[in-house]
Amino acid sequence: MLRALLLILSVVAIAHAELCKPDAQNAFKVRISIKTALGDNAYAWDANEEYLFKAMVAFAMRRYSSRSTTQISNVLLCNVTDRVSFWFVVTDSSKNVTTVPGSEVEAAIRMNRNRINNAFLLSDKTLQFLKITSTLSPPVEPSTPVWLIVFGVVLCLIVAGIVFLIVSGIQKHKKKNKGSTERENLEEKVEVTLENGIPCEALDLKAGHINGVFAADDDRFTSL
Amino acid sequence: LSATPETPKEDGRPKWDNKFQYILSCIGFAVGLGNVWRFPYLCQIHGGGAFLIPYFIALLFEGIPLLHLELALGQCLRKGSIGAWNTISPYIGGVGVGSWMVSVLVSLYYNTVLTWVMWYFINSFQEPLPWSVCPLNENRTGFNEECYESTAVNYFWYRKTLNITPDIAESGTFQWWLILCLAACWAIVYLCTIRGIETTGKAIYVTAIFPYLVLTIFLIQGLTLPGATEGLIYLFTPNLDTLKNPRVWLDAATQIFFSLSLAFGGLIAFASYNPTKNDCEKDAVTVAIVNSLTSLYASIPVFSVLGFKATTAYWDCLDRNIINIINEFDLPEESIMRQNYTSWISFLNSSYPEKIAGLKLKSCDLQEFLDQSVSGTGLAFIVFTQAIILMPGSQAWAILFFIMLFSLGLSSMFGNIEGVFTPLLELQIIPKSAPKELLSGIICLISFLIALCFTLGSGSYWIDIFDRYAGSVPLLVIAFFEVIGVVYIYKIKRFSEDVEWMTGRKLNLFWQITWRFISPLLLLIVFMAFVTLQIQKPPSYTAWNPKYEGFPMKEEKVYPPWVQAICVLLAALPCVCIPLVALFHLVKQKCRSKEPSLVPPEVSSCQGANS
Numbered sequence: 001m002l003r004a005l006l007l008i009l010s011v012v013a014i015a016h017a018e019l020c021k022p023d024a025q026n027a028f029k030v031r032i033s034i035k036t037a038l039g040d041n042a043y044a045w046d047a048n049e050e051y052l053f054k055a056m057v058a059f060a061m062r063r064y065s066s067r068s069t070t071q072i073s074n075v076l077l078c079n080v081t082d083r084v085s086f087w088f089v090v091t092d093s094s095k096n097v098t099t100v101p102g103s104e105v106e107a108a109i110r111m112n113r114n115r116i117n118n119a120f121l122l123s124d125k126t127l128q129f130l131k132i133t134s135t136l137s138p139p140v141e142p143s144t145p146v147w148l149i150v151f152g153v154v155l156c157l158i159v160a161g162i163v164f165l166i167v168s169g170i171q172k173h174k175k176k177n178k179g180s181t182e183r184e185n186l187e188e189k190v191e192v193t194l195e196n197g198i199p200c201e202a203l204d205l206k207a208g209h210i211n212g213v214f215a216a217d218d219d220r221f222t223s224l
Numbered sequence: 225l226s227a228t229p230e231t232p233k234e235d236g237r238p239k240w241d242n243k244f245q246y247i248l249s250c251i252g253f254a255v256g257l258g259n260v261w262r263f264p265y266l267c268q269i270h271g272g273g274a275f276l277i278p279y280f281i282a283l284l285f286e287g288i289p290l291l292h293l294e295l296a297l298g299q300c301l302r303k304g305s306i307g308a309w310n311t312i313s314p315y316i317g318g319v320g321v322g323s324w325m326v327s328v329l330v331s332l333y334y335n336t337v338l339t340w341v342m343w344y345f346i347n348s349f350q351e352p353l354p355w356s357v358c359p360l361n362e363n364r365t366g367f368n369e370e371c372y373e374s375t376a377v378n379y380f381w382y383r384k385t386l387n388i389t390p391d392i393a394e395s396g397t398f399q400w401w402l403i404l405c406l407a408a409c410w411a412i413v414y415l416c417t418i419r420g421i422e423t424t425g426k427a428i429y430v431t432a433i434f435p436y437l438v439l440t441i442f443l444i445q446g447l448t449l450p451g452a453t454e455g456l457i458y459l460f461t462p463n464l465d466t467l468k469n470p471r472v473w474l475d476a477a478t479q480i481f482f483s484l485s486l487a488f489g490g491l492i493a494f495a496s497y498n499p500t501k502n503d504c505e506k507d508a509v510t511v512a513i514v515n516s517l518t519s520l521y522a523s524i525p526v527f528s529v530l531g532f533k534a535t536t537a538y539w540d541c542l543d544r545n546i547i548n549i550i551n552e553f554d555l556p557e558e559s560i561m562r563q564n565y566t567s568w569i570s571f572l573n574s575s576y577p578e579k580i581a582g583l584k585l586k587s588c589d590l591q592e593f594l595d596q597s598v599s600g601t602g603l604a605f606i607v608f609t610q611a612i613i614l615m616p617g618s619q620a621w622a623i624l625f626f627i628m629l630f631s632l633g634l635s636s637m638f639g640n641i642e643g644v645f646t647p648l649l650e651l652q653i654i655p656k657s658a659p660k661e662l663l664s665g666i667i668c669l670i671s672f673l674i675a676l677c678f679t680l681g682s683g684s685y686w687i688d689i690f691d692r693y694a695g696s697v698p699l700l701v702i703a704f705f706e707v708i709g710v711v712y713i714y715k716i717k718r719f720s721e722d723v724e725w726m727t728g729r730k731l732n733l734f735w736q737i738t739w740r741f742i743s744p745l746l747l748l749i750v751f752m753a754f755v756t757l758q759i760q761k762p763p764s765y766t767a768w769n770p771k772y773e774g775f776p777m778k779e780e781k782v783y784p785p786w787v788q789a790i791c792v793l794l795a796a797l798p799c800v801c802i803p804l805v806a807l808f809h810l811v812k813q814k815c816r817s818k819e820p821s822l823v824p825p826e827v828s829s830c831q832g833a834n835s
Contacts, residue, residue, distance in 0.1 A: 031551065033557055034557070035557040035558050036557060081554035082554065082555065082556040083550065083551070083554040083555060083556060083557070084556075085551075085554055133365075146347075146349055146350045147343075147346040147347045147349070147350070147401075150346040150349050151346050151404060151405070151408065154342075154346065154408060155408050155411070158408060158411045158412055158415055159411065161415045162411065162414060162415050162418070165415065165418050165419070165423065165661075166418070166661055169418075169419065169659060169661055170659075173659065
């Protein structure tokens with residue numbers, strides 16, 4: 001009984017070893033750079049982290065429609081190095097000793113890349129699946145380009161400055177002209193002739209030219 | 225009738241509010257973009273500290289005497305360039321016309337360089353900076369190909385800013401964003417020069433002093449960056465062997481000459497607004513020394529930043545090699561650091577040479593990165609912008625840097641525009657009753673319309689042509705005839721009496737010797753050497769062509785014949801004014817057949833003009 005069990009286990013182990021090895025069919029290499037990502041807060045890569053990794057891959061496969069029965073035991077890891085890098089492969093839960101096609105694994109990982117990264121506090125660059133390219137996020141572009149807004153502000157300031165200077169120049173010009181005409185009027189008034197301290201215009205009345213006392217008494221003189 | 229308070233001088237000529245404004249305007253005119261992006265480059269390629277020797281010799285025997293001559297001339301005759309030279313002698317009036325023409329040509333293309341600075345400035349308000357990331361290609365699987373093969377900063381400069389064509393013969397289309405910025409730049413120039421020196425005198429306080437503030441900030445920041453000391457050591461280590469190369473002396477002489485903005489007529493215009501009793505000798509020495517010290521001062525932050533950039537590039541190269549090795553041999557992270565890289569490499573090379581060879585590691589050499597020297601627009605828009613991305617708080621540094629460049633260029637534009645504006649005002653192109661604002665508006669509008677052709681796809685190639693041909697050879701010719709005209713036609717004896725009257729002390733023997741012999745001789749030698757070097761090989765340019773095999777290297781192309789004809793025209797047009805005007809007056813004199821006299825009338829001297 002025990003011997004049978006051992007035989008089955010060794011067969012399974014050999015089968016697994018056959019399925020998961022570097023450059024095997026449908027196997028992927030993973031490279032993890034924990035110290036680069038986390039610096040002093042880096043954790044050590046041990047068996048528990050490996051278990052989490054298997055769980056995340058199984059989770060990704062389950063979310064991917066046709067593989068909802070994937071178990072953690074279906075994910076096989078091998079060749080773990082100090083780097084940290086390793087190969088993994090996903091076996092088919094329904095059929096024995098076969099691996100899930102690489103394209104399905106790739107699609108599942110891609111769909112859930114963000115969740116997998118976050119589970120390990122890593123990013124696309126520090127948790128690398130070597131054959132799976134990540135889609136690049138589109139750049140965030142606001143509706144109006146920022147530079148147009150800044151340009152509008154600058155142009156408004158400049159135009160305001162020019163208008164201010166032109167208007168003040170016109171005002172100064174007008175004030176200078178008004179100032180010079182006022183001065184001309186003042187000089188004309190100064191040129192008015194004076195007689196006995198009284199301006200002639202004020203004297204321009206008939207009452208000043210003709211003395212009514214003498215003119216009215218024309219009858220007293222005998223006519224010649 | 226007493227004079228009105230607005231124009232205290234009897235001849236109604238505007239004047240500076242105070243002496244400081246005048247000095248600042250001259251310094252602002254002289255200190256320009258070349259002090260930041262040409263002098264450090266020349267220092268670097270011509271043996272570092274050793275370059276200062278020919279530079280200061282040229283300053284002493286060529287820069288300061290010519291500067292003194294122009295300032296004294298303008299102050300004495302109180303007219304712009306065309307009026308001043310006509311006053312000295314109608315036969316040499318062509319010198320003034322030539323100066324005026326060069327000022328026009330240079331104003332056109334100089335403001336377009338400011339347009340590029342403004343474009344970068346308004347793009348510096350984004351996070352992340354637009355020249356730090358490559359845009360994605362159409363199906364979002366990777367980056368834009370042109371950007372990926374060169375760098376993001378190159379792509380932003382050549383594609384997003386200039387949208388450059390692969391050949392000068394292909395004009396391309398108008399770049400609307402550049403047209404907008406060009407309009408804004410000419411509007412700023414109009415705003416500041418609207419009433420001549422009344423408005424530029426106020427604006428110069430900001431545009432001339434602000435660059436020094438920013439340079440100081442960059443100096444402090446630059447010295448704290450890693451790798452700054454390597455850059456500075458590299459810059460200033462003197463290599464006295466380079467002095468044996470005549471090219472070094474030629475570059476020093478031309479750098480001093482173009483850096484002081486001589487022969488543009490702008491300095492004559494500035495000095496003409498001075499009271500006649502002003503010490504022009506002290507002014508000239510002050511402006512020249514401040515200009516050279518500014519060049520030196522600017523090269524320190526520039527080279528700190530370049531050293532930082534080279535060091536960062538060197539570390540990146542090392543890091544990339546380290547990652548490749550770690551990935552290949554599956555070694556744990558951080559087992560190879562930059563410090564023990566060389567020992568690891570030698571160990572691995574001895575144990576696994578084939579694997580190491582298979583990795584194709586790039587050799588990283590700090591000296592090689594430091595040797596990559598760039599000048600001109602490449603320094604500002606490619607190298608410096610790349611360094612700014614690496615600094616923390618890059619938006620603030622980018623904004624400061626581009627405002628500084630803009631101020632430097634704007635204060636030089638004031639001098640150029642004044643060189644165009646003052647002679648036109650004196651020639652009374654517009655009726656006297658029309659306001660000055662109208663003339664400056666017309667100048668700015670016409671210049672804007674002509675400069676639109678620099679916003680085409682091939683615009684930057686044309687700006688290079690204008691810079692190389694219109695802004696170089698004619699200036700040397702004009703300066704030579706300026707010295708000859710003052711010394712031999714106006715007669716040095718009369719001129720020294722005028723200067724003595726203005727400064728209040730006898731003219732130093734140094735000025736006599738330099739004006740009479742040394743400066744004209746130096747100018748002649750520099751002109752000959754310059755022209756000889758230019759005609760040695762057919763004029764060529766480097767084009768940015770994404771389809772070139774050696775891309776991202778630029779493709780070396782020769783100018784087509786019609787472009788070469790334009791080059792010759794640009795260089796010859798201002799120079800040919802001099803003999804043309806002389807000939808015109810000679811013919812006029814012969815027709816009138818009165819007594820031909822080359823002796824200028826005695827009334828045109830400083831003492832006679834304003835007593």
